[in-house]
Amino acid sequence: MCKVMGIVNVTPDSFSDGGKFNSPEEAVRRARNLAEEGADIIDVGGESTRPGATPISWDEEWDRIGLVVEGLCGGDNSRVEHVERVEGLGFVLSVDTYHPETAERAVKYGAKIINCVYSEPIPAMLEILERNPGVELVAPAKCLDDPGIDNRFSGRLYIDPMIGFGTTREEDLDILRSIPELAKRGRVLVGASRKRIVKRLTGEKVTGKDLAGNLTMAMWAAMNGASVVRVHDVRETVQALKVLSVLRGEAPL
DSSP states (O other): OEEEEEEEEEOOOOOTTTTTTOSSSHHHHHHHHOOOOOOOOEEOOOOOOSSOOOOOOHHHHHHHHHHHHHHHHHOOOOOGGTTOOSSSOOOOOEEESSSSHHHHHHHHTTTOOOEEEOHHHHHHHHHHHOOOOOEEEEGGGGGGGGGTTTTTTGGGGEEOTTTTOOOOOHHHHHHHHHHHHTTTTTTTEOOTTTTTHHHHHHHSSSSSSSSHHHHHHHHHHHTTTOOOESSOOHHHHHHHHHHHHTTTTTSOO
């Protein structure tokens, strides 16, 4: 069954939930809630990738997410004693970053997935994979034709078709329709949750009120071969995937 990646934005300016989980305690609590709702993967990010967002340095990014990563990985570092631990919930930790320095530190604490939305840092991220055999990478789909991505990494990559990154509505629709072909080339991770395309198609302008549209995007991705859907609404997505799995004969009643 398609896995669910739950989003934890430790940012003051995310288009969807900026500022809601801006402290380590709030972010870890959010991660615990998403894991209890059924998230297989928790994706922690410290920099917004919304259009017009101001880029930040890797050290500022790590200042935002470092305590969260430590808290989620259950380490004994005294700096995170005040952070509620998340133990026994069985999720995989992902770090959403294009900074190799941030990725390297997160991996040292126990992150198992690097979610990189830009192609330029991919060679440096692959070097991290070489040094850390248990780590996987989410890379933009256009990187598939990069000769640097060879068979050594084929089983450790997720392909992100990059919906909503400087694309028009028509381009986003074409990307969504391309998922079946992408899935023939590898594991596909789709992040369409609360993107502009959903608002454009539904006409809903209030963030968080377009749940039906977001679920439709996630189900489309799952039905067409996506291995992971990256979402804000974990509980509802998990429920929908369970029903879909039964209807497709992949799970018992």
